[in-house]
Structure formats: C-alpha cells, structure tokens
Amino acid sequence: MMRTSIFAALKGSLRRAEQWYLQTPDRALDLAYDAALNIKAIEDEHFGGKKIARDAGTLSASAFAYFEADLRRHLRTIRMRLTEFRRSRSTLNVTNPNKVAAGRSVRTIETTAIGSDRFVPTVRDQPAIALEKLKFIDSILARYAEQNLTLEAVSTSMISQSYEEEKRLSKTGQTPPDKKNAPANPNTSATGSEDFESITDKTGLLPRSILTTLSRLKRDLDPNSETEVVQTYRVSKVRTLISVRFILTLILVPLLVQQGVRNLVLTNSLPPGQWISQQFSLETPERVFLNSEMTEEALHELQRFEERLRFENLIKETLDQREFSPAEVEERAIQRSEVVEAQLKEKAIEVAANFSVQSTDAIKNWVADIAAAIAFALVLTNSKREVEVVKSVIDEVAYGLSDSAKAFVIILFTDVFVGFHSPHGWEVLLDNVARHFGLPTSRDFSFLFIATFPVILDTIFKYWIFRYLNRVSPSAVATYREMNE
Structure with a gap:
C-alpha cells in the first residue's frame, strides 16, 4: 500500500507538471495581455486615453515618474512573457504536438471576458482570441516604440501571422502543414517520423558523405536557406536539451529510487x-x-x-x-x-x-x-518519443565523428569488453555482483559466461560494422582495420 501511494503521488505530480508545461504559451500570453491592459488603464485614467508622456497631462514630476516606472515594469513584463510565449510554443510544437492538440480539444467557454483568467477558449476560438490579444499588445508597443525606455519593443508579427494561418485553416477544416504527418496516437513509436529519423535509416546505395555534400550544395543555393538554417538550429537545440534532460532523468530517477x-x-x-x-x-x-x-x-x-x-x-x-x-x-x-x-x-x-x-x-x-x-x-x-530523440542525437554524434575518432572508439570498446584481457574484468564484475546480491560464486558459471557473452558482443559489433558503418562511412572502416592491424 505504501509503495502504491508513493507511485500514485509521483504519477499525479508528473501529470500536474506536464499540464503546467502544456499551458505555458497560454499563460505567458495572458500575462503579457494583462500587462498591456494595465498600460491602457493608466492611459485612460490619468492621460485622457493618450500615450503616457510628460506633455500628455497636468501631473507633477513626481507623479509622472511614478507612472513612468509602472510603464517600464509593464513593458518589461510584456517583453519577457512574449519571449516565453514564442519559445514555449515552438518547443511544444516540436516535442508535444499531439498532447498540445489533445489539450486544446477539451476546452470549453465559461465566460466571454477577453483577458480574464476565467476565459478558456475552444479549439476553434483560441486562434482568434490569441490573435486579438497579440494585435492589442502590438498596438500598445507601437505607441512606445520611439520612446527612450531601456527596453526594446518585441515584435509579434510572425506569431500573429501563425495564428492567422491557424484561424484560416480551422475555418476551412484543413490540417496545418506541420501536423499532417503527426501520428494519431501520441504513444505510438516515432521510428517512422521524419522529425527524428535515425541516421542509420538513411543508408543507401551512395556513401553518406556524397549525399551530404550534394544536400549542402543544394541548401546553399536555396534562397530560403538562411531561414532553414535558423530553424534547423532551433530544432537541434531543442533536441539536445531534451536528450540531456532525459538522460539525466534516466540516471537520477532509478538512482534516487x-x-x-x-x-x-x-x-x-x-x-x-x-x-x-x-x-x-x-x-x-x-x-x-x-x-x-x-x-x-x-x-x-x-x-x-x-x-x-x-x-x-x-x-x-x-x-x-x-x-x-x-x-x-x-x-x-x-x-x-x-x-x-x-x-x-x-x-x-x-x-x-x-x-x-x-x-x-x-x-x-x-x-x-x-x-x-x-x-x-x-x-x-512513458517516454517513447524522448527515446527516439536521444537515439537520433546519439546517432548524429556517433556518425559525426571523424574517421580516426570512430576507429579509436571502436578499438577502445572492443579491447575493453571483448579483448583478450577482458576475461579478468568480467570475472571481477561477476564476483562483485554475486556478493552484492548474496549469491554464491560459481566458477563454472563464471567461466561459461566469459566464454560466451564477450563472443556474442563481438559478433554483434562486427555485424554493426558490416551492416551500417561500412555503408555510412567506409573510410572509417578502412581506418579501423589499419589501426587494428
């Protein structure tokens, strides 16, 4: 019962954290919109609906300094929250596209007060409401774009265009381009997805180096290559962060348990x-x-x-x-x-x-x-997609090494685990494992394990070299053979 309650509490905490993570874009946009509403309220109440400026009212210098400090604070909030909105939304589209769609589809309207915390738009109304909020924020920022405030106004035109496209597609019943190929089941393995395709699945008749060179030349001649490079960098950064976070989770959670x-x-x-x-x-x-x-x-x-x-x-x-x-x-x-x-x-x-x-x-x-x-x-x-992301990142790192580095890693791995001196290491490892679990040490079992398991590892490793590495990087295989001789 105690173990069940601990796992139930842990599962509930993870579910709440995931829900909080999925609601980050909406929460950030609401905070930025509230800050813009506060600026509008100060304008209407103390400056006759005009821009907050010294010549817009009859306030004293101390009173104006007070409202100017509030203006700076609200503009800073808008800038930080819009940045959070843009980055969290792009991250969610890469890491959790299905869960974001599922989270939006269950929303209902409880009130019609735009900007209120109680407003929860439906999946059809959400792009329109968000677009209205972004337009209102842009109108507020445009008034103070030329004012010397130590804060720069954050442009939201790209985000507005994205929401306009979602609104148009939702009215016509079409599917956004970035979600056409998304799997219907979020728990389905993403081995066939194009977002995180493994490099080992890209082997073909021609060596990968030639295909990479041709792809690079084609990309350099493309007029939209700069935008694609920036987008590729952002996706690569997100994938790296996900991989590091998942690997740390994979190590720390079992260790802490x-x-x-x-x-x-x-x-x-x-x-x-x-x-x-x-x-x-x-x-x-x-x-x-x-x-x-x-x-x-x-x-x-x-x-x-x-x-x-x-x-x-x-x-x-x-x-x-x-x-x-x-x-x-x-x-x-x-x-x-x-x-x-x-x-x-x-x-x-x-x-x-x-x-x-x-x-x-x-x-x-x-x-x-x-x-x-x-x-x-x-x-x-519970992390099948993260596993695919980690696999793709490891493939990129492994196949991105130079030929000499690949050969060095291969020789180091084979000599440590399947080399002629490895039986002593396996024997010490088996003795420590048996002592850890209170098992009697069997010399026959140890000798049988040492005689079979390293051989199986060596066979698997040679098959990997023949099946994948020989196609992806033949020069690395040649370097390995020369160094091994």
Missing part, C-alpha cells in the same frame, strides 16, 4: 527493515548465513584467528619453560587456554554478526534494485 528504498524505507527503524533484519538475527543461527559460501568464509576466518592465537600461546609457553617451574608453566598454560576459548567465543559472535549484516544487506539490495529497475522501466515506457 534505489537509494531512497535502501536507506529510508528499509531502515531498521521501519517495519520492512526490521522484519528483514529479524530473519537473519543471531537469535536464529541457522539463518545467519544466506548461502554455504558465507558459512565456509566464516569458518576460514575463525580458523585463521584460532591458529594465530595458538601460535602466540605456543611462543609464550616456550618462553615460560625457561623462566618458571613446570607447575607454574602448566598453570599459566591452563589460564591462557581459558583466555583463548573466551576470545574464540567473542570472535565467533563477531563473525556471525558481520555475516548477519551481510545477509540482511543482500536482501535489501534485492528489494532496492528491483524498485530501481521498475522505475527505470516506467521512465522508458
């Missing part, structure tokens, strides 16, 4: 941790050791301690024979024997307590790691 479950939920101060610790307490000696390997290790440790004590006593007994009489030597030997037995009992309890802790930690590691794996799977299943 694992540490939280291990160090908070399974502590001895809470019932789950107490129950696990009681299963391997010293009160039940038959459960102290999780497996037979722990028992053997404890016996070896106790035997080494006993042998060391008996060796020390043997040395002391030899020295006593030189200094004391036989009766005194025998008495001192009996005393030392009793001391050794007491020390052995204390050491046995200490060893059992240490292995009890190791057994308890192994079970807790199982629970914490399973929770982390579930969190990792949930992040992956």
Whole structure:
C-alpha cells in the first residue's frame, strides 16, 4: 500500500507538471495581455486615453515618474512573457504536438471576458482570441516604440501571422502543414517520423558523405536557406536539451529510487527493515548465513584467528619453560587456554554478526534494485518519443565523428569488453555482483559466461560494422582495420 501511494503521488505530480508545461504559451500570453491592459488603464485614467508622456497631462514630476516606472515594469513584463510565449510554443510544437492538440480539444467557454483568467477558449476560438490579444499588445508597443525606455519593443508579427494561418485553416477544416504527418496516437513509436529519423535509416546505395555534400550544395543555393538554417538550429537545440534532460532523468530517477528504498524505507527503524533484519538475527543461527559460501568464509576466518592465537600461546609457553617451574608453566598454560576459548567465543559472535549484516544487506539490495529497475522501466515506457530523440542525437554524434575518432572508439570498446584481457574484468564484475546480491560464486558459471557473452558482443559489433558503418562511412572502416592491424 505504501509503495502504491508513493507511485500514485509521483504519477499525479508528473501529470500536474506536464499540464503546467502544456499551458505555458497560454499563460505567458495572458500575462503579457494583462500587462498591456494595465498600460491602457493608466492611459485612460490619468492621460485622457493618450500615450503616457510628460506633455500628455497636468501631473507633477513626481507623479509622472511614478507612472513612468509602472510603464517600464509593464513593458518589461510584456517583453519577457512574449519571449516565453514564442519559445514555449515552438518547443511544444516540436516535442508535444499531439498532447498540445489533445489539450486544446477539451476546452470549453465559461465566460466571454477577453483577458480574464476565467476565459478558456475552444479549439476553434483560441486562434482568434490569441490573435486579438497579440494585435492589442502590438498596438500598445507601437505607441512606445520611439520612446527612450531601456527596453526594446518585441515584435509579434510572425506569431500573429501563425495564428492567422491557424484561424484560416480551422475555418476551412484543413490540417496545418506541420501536423499532417503527426501520428494519431501520441504513444505510438516515432521510428517512422521524419522529425527524428535515425541516421542509420538513411543508408543507401551512395556513401553518406556524397549525399551530404550534394544536400549542402543544394541548401546553399536555396534562397530560403538562411531561414532553414535558423530553424534547423532551433530544432537541434531543442533536441539536445531534451536528450540531456532525459538522460539525466534516466540516471537520477532509478538512482534516487534505489537509494531512497535502501536507506529510508528499509531502515531498521521501519517495519520492512526490521522484519528483514529479524530473519537473519543471531537469535536464529541457522539463518545467519544466506548461502554455504558465507558459512565456509566464516569458518576460514575463525580458523585463521584460532591458529594465530595458538601460535602466540605456543611462543609464550616456550618462553615460560625457561623462566618458571613446570607447575607454574602448566598453570599459566591452563589460564591462557581459558583466555583463548573466551576470545574464540567473542570472535565467533563477531563473525556471525558481520555475516548477519551481510545477509540482511543482500536482501535489501534485492528489494532496492528491483524498485530501481521498475522505475527505470516506467521512465522508458512513458517516454517513447524522448527515446527516439536521444537515439537520433546519439546517432548524429556517433556518425559525426571523424574517421580516426570512430576507429579509436571502436578499438577502445572492443579491447575493453571483448579483448583478450577482458576475461579478468568480467570475472571481477561477476564476483562483485554475486556478493552484492548474496549469491554464491560459481566458477563454472563464471567461466561459461566469459566464454560466451564477450563472443556474442563481438559478433554483434562486427555485424554493426558490416551492416551500417561500412555503408555510412567506409573510410572509417578502412581506418579501423589499419589501426587494428
């Protein structure tokens, strides 16, 4: 129940954060529109509906300075919110086109007061309302375009044209050009989409370098190439930010879940941790050791301690024979024997307590790691589009390296994981994993794993070189072969 409530609360928080993110453009536009309305209210109330200027009214210098400060603040708000509106809207069109459309389609009109926080336009009325707000903001900014205010007016003509196009298309029942190819299901994998097409899917008969050169020449001769370059840069920037954010999420969420479950939920101060610790307490000696390997290790440790004590006593007994009489030597030997037995009992309890802790930690590691794996799977299943974006960015980075860099990375990877010296590393890794989960170390399993898994990795890697890299970058393959020889 506790785990269900935690996941329910986390899911609710993520849903609220996503809803807040989808409403960012509308919220920013409303704040900019409210700031413009405030400027209009000051004009109507104190300057006779004219522009806020010193010669527009009969106010004193102090009063005008007060309204001028308000004007600067409202203009700054308009500039910041319009920038937020433009950037968030372009980002949403790239990252969440289906969710934005779905979020708009469920809206209804509750009041008709334009600019009120209670106004929620429908999908048909939203472009028209937004266009009216942008035109009103432009009219306010146009009045103060020539005034020396340390703030520059933000032009919204491109945004207005975009909304006019959406309004025209919504009236005619057509689909916007940027949404014609959008998948109907937002959860559908985007492997076939053109926005984030993987470079590995672009392999053809000609080498990629020739096709890239021809595409670059065609783009340079295009009169609209500058606009396309700017748009490509913006899309690339958004994709990079999404990739970095998703990779950090993919790393931090399972790590935080694992540490939280291990160090908070399974502590001895809470019932789950107490129950696990009681299963391997010293009160039940038959459960102290999780497996037979722990028992053997404890016996070896106790035997080494006993042998060391008996060796020390043997040395002391030899020295006593030189200094004391036989009766005194025998008495001192009996005393030392009793001391050794007491020390052995204390050491046995200490060893059992240490292995009890190791057994308890192994079970807790199982629970914490399973929770982390579930969190990792949930992040992956709920972020299919982000996975495609990360895949495309990784492909661009990998295939964008120089030939020597590609060959260097390939050789480094193969030598570390499938090289002739890698079995020692795999053996250490398997031993640490077995110790982490409290499993007995099997030499047969380790040797079988080392004999098969690196071979499978090497086969997959060679197939990738033959299937993809040899078509995309033949020169990199040639460089790899020369460096490997």
